[in-house]
Amino acid sequence: AGSATIHVENRGTAPVSLRSGARFETRGEDGWQPLQVEWTLRADCEATPAECVTLAVGAELIPPPWTGDRGDAQCGCERCTPVDPGAEVRVVVESCAPEGTTPHEVAGETFAVTR
Numbered sequence: 001a002g003s004a005t006i007h008v009e010n011r012g013t014a015p016v017s018l019r020s021g022a023r024f025e026t027r028g029e030d031g032w033q034p035l036q037v038e039w040t041l042r043a044d045c046e047a048t049p050a051e052c053v054t055l056a057v058g059a060e061l062i063p064p065p066w067t068g069d070r071g072d073a074q075c076g077c078e079r080c081t082p083v084d085p086g087a088e089v090r091v092v093v094e095s096c097a098p099e100g101t102t103p104h105e106v107a108g109e110t111f112a113v114t115r
Contacts, residue, residue, distance in 0.1 A: 045075030052096035
């Protein structure tokens with residue numbers, strides 16, 4: 001199976017707080033569609049991810065790679081199914097916004113799934 005190393009970097013001028021659960025999307029005929037992937041912003045597979053992760057200005061987080069599969073596709077997967085090779089995918093991260101406030105979303109660069 002292929003895997004994708006995803007880098008999350010704060011290029012802003014202030015610390016940012018991000019929801020640890022990132023969203024994967026695939027480009028379909030009707031635009032971007034959700035891809036059923038469980039993947040979190042965390043340093044390793046040992047610790048349980050916090051709800052939010054804060055990145056200082058200039059900080060970069062390189063979570064464990066995405067396996068290229070649907071399901072719990074980061075640290076171990078018993079019943080995952082592969083995403084079609086060549087599928088266009090992007091990762092969307094969302095800010096941890098106070099209740100009643102709309103979070104900001106940032107979509108990463110599109111990449112193709114390889115196997």
